[in-house]
Amino acid sequence: xxxxxxxxxxxxxxxxxxxxxxxxxxxxxxxxxxxxxxxxxxxxxxxxxxxxxxxxxxxxxxxxxxxxxxxxxxxxxxxxxxxxxxxxxxxxxxxxxxxxxxxxxxxxxxxxxxxxxxxxxxxxxxxxxxxxxxxxxxxxxxxxxxxxxxxxxxxxxxxxxxxxxxxxxxxxxxxx
Amino acid sequence: xxxxxxxxxxxxxxxxxxxxxxxxxxxxxxxxxxxxxxxxxxxxxxxxxxxxxxxxxxxxxxxxxxxxxxxxxxxxxxxxxxxxxxxxxxxxxxxxxxxxxxxxxxxxxxxxxxxxxxxxxxxxxxxxxxxxxxxxxxxxxxxxxxxxxxxxxxxxxxxxxxxxxxxxxxxxxxxxxxxxxxxxxxxxxxxxxxxxxxxxxxxxxxxxxxxxxxxxxxxxxxxxxxxxxxxxxxxxxxxxxxxxxxxxxxxxxxxxxxxxxxxxxxxxxxxxxxxxxxxxxxxxxxxxxxxxxxxxxxxxxxxx
Numbered sequence: 518x519x520x521x522x523x524x525x526x527x528x529x530x531x532x533x534x535x536x537x538x539x540x541x542x543x544x545x546x547x548x549x550x551x552x553x554x555x556x557x558x559x560x561x562x563x564x565x566x567x568x569x570x571x572x573x574x575x576x577x578x579x580x581x582x583x584x585x586x587x588x589x590x591x592x593x594x595x596x597x598x599x600x601x602x603x604x605x606x607x608x609x610x611x612x613x614x615x616x617x618x619x620x621x622x623x624x625x626x627x628x629x630x631x632x633x634x635x636x637x638x639x640x641x642x643x644x645x646x647x648x649x650x651x652x653x654x655x656x657x658x659x660x661x662x663x664x665x666x667x668x669x670x671x672x673x674x675x676x677x678x679x680x681x682x683x684x685x686x687x688x689x690x691x692x693x
Numbered sequence: 694x695x696x697x698x699x700x701x702x703x704x705x706x707x708x709x710x711x712x713x714x715x716x717x718x719x720x721x722x723x724x725x726x727x728x729x730x731x732x733x734x735x736x737x738x739x740x741x742x743x744x745x746x747x748x749x750x751x752x753x754x755x756x757x758x759x760x761x762x763x764x765x766x767x768x769x770x771x772x773x774x775x776x777x778x779x780x781x782x783x784x785x786x787x788x789x790x791x792x793x794x795x796x797x798x799x800x801x802x803x804x805x806x807x808x809x810x811x812x813x814x815x816x817x818x819x820x821x822x823x824x825x826x827x828x829x830x831x832x833x834x835x836x837x838x839x840x841x842x843x844x845x846x847x848x849x850x851x852x853x854x855x856x857x858x859x860x861x862x863x864x865x866x867x868x869x870x871x872x873x874x875x876x877x878x879x880x881x882x883x884x885x886x887x888x889x890x891x892x893x894x895x896x897x898x899x900x901x902x903x904x905x906x907x908x909x910x911x912x913x914x915x916x917x918x919x920x921x922x923x924x925x926x927x928x929x930x931x932x933x934x935x936x937x938x939x940x941x942x943x944x945x946x947x948x949x950x951x952x953x954x955x956x957x958x959x960x961x962x963x964x965x966x967x968x969x970x971x972x973x974x975x976x977x978x979x980x981x982x983x984x985x986x987x988x989x990x991x992x993x994x995x996x997x
Contacts, residue, residue: 549928550809570809599805599928607807646765649772651886656895662779666772669785669816669832674797679804682797686846688984689930 543576545584545601552600553690554592558583560690565594571606582692597690644670762878764811767866768830769884773898774865774905775832781906781954783820786837788996791817795993798846799833799853805928806854806921808861815853817997822955823943826905827856829865837997839956842942846986847935850926855936858921864914868904872897909959916961916969923973932983937970 547568556563558580566588568574574586574596583595644667645653653663684691779785785792792815799815813831820836827833833856843849859865869875874897884894904910923933943956944963952958960966974980 548805548807550804599930646769646772648769648884648886649776652769652773652895652898653776655886655891656776658776659780661784662776665779665784665816666775666832669775669792669814670772672789672792672796672814674793674800679797679801683801683930686984686986686989688801688986689928692930692984 545574545576545586545596545603546605547572547574547596547600548602548604548606549600552596554586554588554594554596556594558585558595560597560684562595565592568596573605574601582690599689762866762875764830766878766884767863770866770898770901771828771830771832773894774828774901775834777898777902778826778828778834778906779818781902782822782824782834782836783818786817786819786997791993791996795835795840795849795853798850799857802850802854802925802929802931803831803857806857806861806925808857811860813857813860822951823946823957824955824959825852825856826959827859827865828905829860829863829901831857831860833857833860841994841997842946843939843990843994844942844987845935846990847926847931847933847984848939849935849990850929850931851922851933851936852939854925854929855918855922857925858918859910859914861921862914862917864910864918865901865905867914868910869897869900872900905959906954907959912961912965916966919966919970920973923970923977927977927980927983930984932980932985933977934974934980935985937967937974940967940970 547570550570552568552572553560554565554568556565568588572588574584574588576584576586577593578585579598582598584598584601585593586596586601587593645663649666650663652658683689687693795815795817799813803809803813811831813833815833815835817835817837817840821838822836823839823842824836825834825839833853835852835856839852840849843852872893874893885891886894909915919936922936926935927933940963944967947957947963950957957963977983
């Protein structure tokens with residue numbers, strides 16, 4: 518009986534030690550829409566892979582505003598600190614109501630998952646939703662307000678345009 | 694007599710303590726609250742606990758239906774509110790280059806928010822009020838007067854991030870979760886604009902207008918959005934101190950500003966916000982080395 522007790526105690530100690538060892542390695546999660554894993558600590562270096570939101574990363578080193586990380590698949594590279602956080606992000610909300618799926622696929626084709634998700638629900642292409650049109654009719658909303666909203670929803674910005682914008686301003690991962 | 698009274702008080706206290714935890718949990722995590730109810734009364738024989746459980750079920754279904762409705766419904770609510778916003782605050786500034794600039798910056802910041810996957814739309818409207826607000830689903834309004842009071846891109850990034858924070862946290866929907874429209878509405882809602890259902894919908898949009906245009910969101914939501922603003926801007930690469938500079942400019946302009954329907958009347962006092970933002974800023978020791986981008990911003994500002 519006494520032996521069994523000791524064994525149980527050792528087992529518990531082992532589990533505790535293993536938990537401590539796991540905790541010691543710093544983990545980060547991709548919390549932005551996506552993050553480029555770069556070969557060097559520079560935005561102009563080769564992109565090894567585009568990491569999805571929620572990907573767990575193990576930190577190997579940090580320098581300036583960059584982390585050297587390892588992906589679950591064993592790839593190593595650098596990621597900008599603004600793209601990751603110490604807590605896993607909440608489940609993806611793509612606006613399509615169906616996870617990344619179609620929205621992301623269209624995003625890859627069009628270069629903008631933001632607009633692709635809107636297109637998914639047929640909004641940024643055709644302007645006001647049928648519900649908004651019905652609301653405008655019922656409430657006698659002036660035509661100029663309807664047109665204004667239509668224009669706002671029709672304005673598209675691609676992911677490439679956002680990246681060019683940040684690069685030109687030397688912002689974030691584009692900072693010198 | 695005294696002894697029986699004491700016993701009764703003790704029993705009531707015990708019952709209260711038993712119920713307090715699941716009731717508190719129900720607001721933060723309804724699923725865990727139901728687990729706790731089950732643990733306290735596995736056979737469902739305690740009447741008080743079962744009554745409390747039913748109350749929590751009703752409460753959480755309202756809370757969930759308001760904040761966990763599908764994106765299509767959320768966005769339709771936002772569109773309806775935006776239609777009202779143009780009538781209340783003015784039409785968009787006609788310079789499409791300026792609108793594109795604000796949208797590009799807004800989407801850059803929103804991409805680093807806690808809800809980066811939905812489409813955000815930003816619009817600057819011609820208005821003499823210092824104001825900005827966001828509609829559920831991601832349509833964000835800024836007044837030309839507020840933009841004119843800023844000095845660099847980091848300040849604008851912080852204001853856009855503040856509004857993005859409201860959208861990401863679904864603050865507006867939380868504020869009207871008790872509207873009749875949400876009663877019995879499932880996660881995937883359908884909006885009927887006709888008859889009684891249509892009236893409930895329009896009444897809910899009226900409630901939202903009162904909250905966003907007149908009364909303002911709860912002050913804890915505003916403080917949360919200020920913190921989110923600094924975090925999203927910083928993660929994008931902007932100086933999070935931009936939020937502080939915007940608030941300081943607001944305070945400096947208060948005496949000559951129209952208060953009704955502006956950030957002055959719908960937001961907590963500037964002093965209280967500044968105090969919290971300064972505390973937040975301590976989390977970012979390299980804030981002053983982050984981007985401010987003044988020249989590009991001023992080029993666009995002069996178009997107003």
